[in-house]
Structures are given as structure tokens and as C-alpha cells.
Amino acid sequence: MTGYASAQHGSSAEAGEASSRNVRLGLEIRSVNSRFLDLTFRLPDELRAQEPALRTLLTARLKRGKVEVRAAIDQDASASLPQPSPALLQRMVSLQDQVQAWLPDAKGLSVADALRLCGQGQSSAVDWSEIAPALAEQAVGELIAAREREGKRLAQMLLDRTKQLRTLAGQAGPLVPQLVEQQRQRFLERWQEAMGLTEGQVTPEAAQDRALSEATAFAIRIDVAEEITRLSSHLDEVDRLIKKGGEIGKRLDFLIQEMHREANTLGSKSAALELTRISVDMKVLIEQMREQVQNIE
Structure with missing residues (x-):
């Protein structure tokens, strides 16, 4: 089934003894139609270690669909530059003096170099091992809710098609004696x-x-009475499964194949244009159902 969900988390990572900067994690999960479960992850380097945990979570909660997980780590523009503590700056100067004592031609640290080194210390201060899975759990819950809403719409469409098929079957029955x-x-x-x-x-x-x-x-x-009887039986089972819910995608797929076979046989036995029309209309409705059943778990 198709679906989309996103979740955000804001965190604060302290740098040295001074102030902190705000770091945000945004996570998106997109799901499109597929007969099997196919997971794709697009994660920043900081979250690569969390991929196995995220994969386990998604595999446990989802059964079918081509699922793409995207994550991005962002930092507030107002706090994008770190504020080094005096102790950290003093340590940098001391290390610079030691290096230049051995390498007199070495260039001194620039302001940009100092800020970059301080920023590296900040980025490693955030522990994503708990944040990322919790955020993914939230997004998966929203994705499942979105897919359930779509499932209700698909169920209504399938029930409408079964109703139309019953009407066509009722039209075909009296034609044979005539x-x-x-x-x-x-x-x-x-x-x-x-x-x-x-x-x-x-x-x-x-x-x-x-x-x-x-x-x-x-x-x-x-005589198409046998085909109409089997078709009606399949329609009853489709209605029962849809109302029952759960993981019914594969069973519905099998029933759709059987219904298509009965409609084909009815068409091959046709001895009148009206029966041929009914068979064609049935196959159109069944094909519409087949396309949507592929999206149901």
C-alpha cells in the first residue's frame, strides 16, 4: 500500500564547558505498492550504525510494500557556529606551539580551523542510538495509520465491484433458458x-x-450455471475476507484468478451477444480488482 509519514526530533548537544547548539533529526518513511517488502535506507553517516535496528523495526511492523526511509540531521542557523571555551582554546594554542616547535614552517590555526575542530567535538556528543529508533517507531505508527485509511478505501472499492459482478451474474442466469x-x-x-x-x-x-x-x-x-455458481461462491469469500480484515492480500489474489477463469469460461460458452457483453464487463471489473488487490497486505 502507499503511505507517507514523517517525524522530527530536536536535541541539544553541549560543547565543552560553554554553550550548546540545537540539532534536529528529521525522518521520513515512504511506501509504494509492491507484492513483497523491499526496504531502502538513505541515512547520513551519523546514523549508519542505526540501520540494522531500523530494518528490524520495519520488518516486524510491515509485510509488503517498497519502503524508503530518509533521514537528515539539521542544525539551527542561529547556532551554527560553536562557542569554544577558554580551556579548549588554550589547549589548541598549546598543541599548536608543540607542533611548530618541531615544524617551524607549519602554519598557525585559523579561526575557521578552530571552529571546525570545536564543531567536531559537538557532533559526536549526540547519542542517536535511542533517538533514531524511537523516532522511527513514531513514523512507522503514522505510516501504518495512513495505510489503514487507504485500506478502508480499497475495501469499499472492492465491495462495490463484487456488487456489480453479482448484478451481471444475475443477468446472465436467465439468458440461458431463453x-x-x-x-x-x-x-x-x-x-x-x-x-x-x-x-x-x-x-x-x-x-x-x-x-x-x-x-x-x-x-x-x-450451460453456465456451474460457472455462475462458482463465481458467486468466490464473491462471497471475497466479501467475507474484506470484512474480516488482516493479512488477506495473497488469498484475495488467488480468488481474483479463479474469478477471472470463470468469467473466461462464461465468455467461451457464450451463444449470444448479450452473454458476451456480460463476460467482457465481468473481466473488466475483475481486472480492476486485481490491480488493487496487489496493494493489499
Whole structure:
């Protein structure tokens, strides 16, 4: 199923003995349709170590879908530059003097170098091992809620299609006896014409028996009662599964295949344009259901 969720966390990481800067973690989870679970992570270097925990969490909560997890670490622009403590600056000067004592040609530290070194100390002060999984748990919960809302819409669509299929099946049933009766009359007319050509060599009883025999064979050949009964049974099971809920995607997929087979057979037995139209309309509705069933867990 498709779905989107995001979560943010604001943290404060202290630098040395002085002030702190605000660090924010933003996490997004996107899910699109897929028959299997396919996880993709796009994480900054600071969160690479958290990928196994995030993968375990998603695998436990999700069953199907192409899921992409994106995370970004951001820092407030107003506090983007660290404020080094006097003790830290004194330590840098002492180390610089020691290096230049051995390497007289070495350049001294610039302001940018000092700020960068102080910033490295700050970035390592945030422990993401608890923050990232908790944030992911929140985002996954929102994603599941979004997918459940979509699932309700899909369920309503599927129930609407099953209702239309029942209507078509109800239209197909009465057509068969009408076709058989029409064909029986045609056979009788043809045999009566044949009797006229044979000048009484065939008795009326024999002609009528032959016509009825042909009509019976025709009725057996075009009878779709069995297909309609099986189709109705599949529709009942689809309705039951949708109302029950849970992990029903694969079972619905199997039922859709069986329904398509019955609609095909009904079309192959068609002896009238009306039955052909009903078969085509059924297959269109079933194909619409198949496309959406692929998105259901």
C-alpha cells in the first residue's frame, strides 16, 4: 500500500564547558505498492550504525510494500557556529606551539580551523542510538495509520465491484433458458422443413425427438450455471475476507484468478451477444480488482 509519514526530533548537544547548539533529526518513511517488502535506507553517516535496528523495526511492523526511509540531521542557523571555551582554546594554542616547535614552517590555526575542530567535538556528543529508533517507531505508527485509511478505501472499492459482478451474474442466469428455447424452436423448424423435402419418409415423432435431442445437446454446451455458481461462491469469500480484515492480500489474489477463469469460461460458452457483453464487463471489473488487490497486505 502507499503511505507517507514523517517525524522530527530536536536535541541539544553541549560543547565543552560553554554553550550548546540545537540539532534536529528529521525522518521520513515512504511506501509504494509492491507484492513483497523491499526496504531502502538513505541515512547520513551519523546514523549508519542505526540501520540494522531500523530494518528490524520495519520488518516486524510491515509485510509488503517498497519502503524508503530518509533521514537528515539539521542544525539551527542561529547556532551554527560553536562557542569554544577558554580551556579548549588554550589547549589548541598549546598543541599548536608543540607542533611548530618541531615544524617551524607549519602554519598557525585559523579561526575557521578552530571552529571546525570545536564543531567536531559537538557532533559526536549526540547519542542517536535511542533517538533514531524511537523516532522511527513514531513514523512507522503514522505510516501504518495512513495505510489503514487507504485500506478502508480499497475495501469499499472492492465491495462495490463484487456488487456489480453479482448484478451481471444475475443477468446472465436467465439468458440461458431463453437461448435454449429459441434454439429448440429453430431445430423444430429445420426438421419440419427437412420432413417436407423427404415427402413423409421421416415421421413427425422422429423429427421432434431429433430436434429435442439437438436442443438438449445445445443446452448442455452453453450451460453456465456451474460457472455462475462458482463465481458467486468466490464473491462471497471475497466479501467475507474484506470484512474480516488482516493479512488477506495473497488469498484475495488467488480468488481474483479463479474469478477471472470463470468469467473466461462464461465468455467461451457464450451463444449470444448479450452473454458476451456480460463476460467482457465481468473481466473488466475483475481486472480492476486485481490491480488493487496487489496493494493489499
